[in-house]
Structures are given as structure tokens and as C-alpha cells.
Amino acid sequence: MPLVIPPRSLNHFCLTIIALISASVSILALLLHAFGWLPMYFLIDVLGAPSLVVLLISGVIAYRIDERIFFNRLVTGVWGGVLATLAYDLIRYLIWKGGGITFNPFLSHPIFGRLITGYSEDTQLAIIVGWAYHFWNGLGFAIMYTLIAGPSHWFYAVVWAIVLEIGWLLALPSVLQFKLNPEFLAVSAIGHGAYGVSLGFISQRFVEA
Numbered sequence: 001m002p003l004v005i006p007p008r009s010l011n012h013f014c015l016t017i018i019a020l021i022s023a024s025v026s027i028l029a030l031l032l033h034a035f036g037w038l039p040m041y042f043l044i045d046v047l048g049a050p051s052l053v054v055l056l057i058s059g060v061i062a063y064r065i066d067e068r069i070f071f072n073r074l075v076t077g078v079w080g081g082v083l084a085t086l087a088y089d090l091i092r093y094l095i096w097k098g099g100g101i102t103f104n105p106f107l108s109h110p111i112f113g114r115l116i117t118g119y120s121e122d123t124q125l126a127i128i129v130g131w132a133y134h135f136w137n138g139l140g141f142a143i144m145y146t147l148i149a150g151p152s153h154w155f156y157a158v159v160w161a162i163v164l165e166i167g168w169l170l171a172l173p174s175v176l177q178f179k180l181n182p183e184f185l186a187v188s189a190i191g192h193g194a195y196g197v198s199l200g201f202i203s204q205r206f207v208e209a
Contacts, residue, residue, distance in 0.1 A: 009067070011065060011067055012069060012070050015058050015061065015067060015070045016070060016147050016148075018054060018058055019054075019055055019058050019070075019074060019143065019147055020143075020147060020148075021051075022051040022052070022054040022055045022058070023051075023055065023077075023139075023140040023141075023143040023144050023147075024144065025043065025044070025047045025048060025051040025140070026044070026048075026133065026136045026140050027137060027140060027141070027167075028043060029042075029043035029044045029047075029048075030137075030171060030175065031167075031171065034170075034171040039115075040112075040115040040116055040175075041115065041116045041117070041118070044116055044133075048136075055074070055143070058070075058074065059071060059074050059075065062074065068208070069150075069208055069209075070147075072206075072207060072208045073147050073150055073207055073208075074143060074146070074147065076146050076202065076203065076206050076207050077139070077142045077143035077144075077145065077146035077147065078139055078142070078143065080142050080146060080198075080202040080203060080206070081138050081139035081141065081142025081143060081199070082135070082138070082139065083198055083202060084138060084142055084194075084195045084196075084198040084199040084202070085134070085135055085137075085138030085139070085142075085195065087194045087195060087197075087198040088138065088191045088192065088194050088195040088198075089106075089191075090194075091190055091191055091194040092105040092106075092187055092190070092191045093105070093106075095187055095190065096187075100187070101184075101186075101187050102183065103183070103184070105191070108130075108134075108176055108178070109127065109130035109131050109133075109134050110122070110126050110127045110130045111130065111176050112129070112130040112133045112134065113125065113126030113128070113129040113133070114126045114130075115175075116129050116130070117129050138195070141160070141164055145160050145199060145203065146199075146203050146207050149203065150203065150207045150208075150209060151203060151204050151205075151206075151207040151208065152203070152204065153204060154197065154200025154201045154204045155200065156200065157196045157197070157199045157200030157203060158193065158196035158197060159196070160199075161192040161193060161195050161196025161199070162192065162196070164192060164195075165188060165189060165192040168188065168192075169185070169188065
């Protein structure tokens with residue numbers, strides 16, 4: 001199946017642009033921090049909650065005006081993003097607990113929590129916020145994919161996951177002070193692969209053309 005991006009109504013186009021911008025806030029905060037332009041907490045504090053509200057309102061408006069395709073893609077992106085993120089975490093957890101790697105693959109979460117809250121990485125608040133940010137990212141990426149690619153072949157979601165993997169690895173040294181090594185690269189690639197395959201099959205099966 002080719003990449004499916006058919007022409008839509010003006011309402012569909014406007015809702016899609018608004019939703020794409022809203023879904024990108026979490027990763028935009030990370031990228032701006034990585035480039036040294038804005039601290040990570042700034043954009044999240046200012047736009048985090050409003051972006052989620054805008055996504056919700058977009059879905060409500062789409063439902064009310066019967067923009068069925070947009071509504072289907074948005075909703076599928078949300079629950080598909082949850083499942084794909086769980087697949088991403090599960091396979092890394094199994095590799096870790098199975099002795100395939102020697103480091104905790106979830107160390108980045110409390111670091112994100114610290115960057116957002118200012119609290120130490122071992123505090124409950126930083127851990128909770130870090131995990132929340134992690135799932136927020138997973139949902140945002142999935143929403144962006146389903147809105148653009150829709151029910152395209154699952155392979156395109158794997159390509160999307162590879163793009164995310166590259167961006168993630170480029171941001172790591174400056175944001176988290178992680179040293180990249182073959183072990184880290186391998187488990188990161190496997191995790192993103194699981195995310196892409198999961199999201200791809202869900203989108204291909206449940207997103208309407």
C-alpha cells in the first residue's frame with residue numbers, strides 16, 4: 001500500500017495543522033533545549049497543558065462537524081501511541097532483565113523529570129513527570145504519523161521510527177550527557193523498531209482512508 005495522503009476539505013486541513021503543531025510541543029521543547037535556545041521546562045510550562053487541551057478541542061470539533069477522517073486518525077493516534085510506547089518499553093525491559101544489556105534503559109526518564117521540574121532525579125515527582133513526558137512524546141509522535149500517513153503500509157511507520165531514533169541519538173549527548181556505545185545503540189534501535197512496527201500495523205488496520 002502506498003503512502004496515503006489524499007486531499008481533504010479545508011476543515012480537515014486546518015484541524016490537521018493545528019493538531020500537528022499541538023502534538024509537536026513535547027519534542028520541540030527537547031530540541032530547543034538540545035540546541036541551547038530555551039530550557040526544557042519553559043516551553044512545557046507555557047504550552048504543555050494548552051497543547052493537550054487544543055488536541056482535545058480539535059477532536060471535539062471534528063466530531064461535532066462530522067470530520068470523520070480527522071477524528072479517526074486523531075483517536076487512533078492516541079491509543080495507538082499508547083500501545084506503541086508500551087511495546088517500545090516492554091522490549092527494552094525484557095532485554096534488560098534478560099541480561100542482554102548492562103545498563104538501565106529507563107535512566108533518561110528521571111533526567112527528563114529533573115529538567116522539567118528542577119527536582120532531583122531520585123525524587124518521586126521527577127520520576128513521575130519524566131515518565132509522563134515519555135508517554136506524551138510517544139503519543140505526540142503517533143498522532144503526527146496517523147494524521148499524515150493514515151492507513152499507509154506499516155513500513156512507513158518503521159521509517160518514521162528510524163527518523164525518531166536518529167533525532168533521539170543526536171539530542172542525547174547535549175541533553176542527557178549520555179555516551180553512545182554499541183550496547184546503547186542496539187537497544188535503542190530495537191525499541192524504536194518495536195514502536196514503529198506496532199504503530200504501523202495499528203495504523204494500517206484501524207485508520208480510515
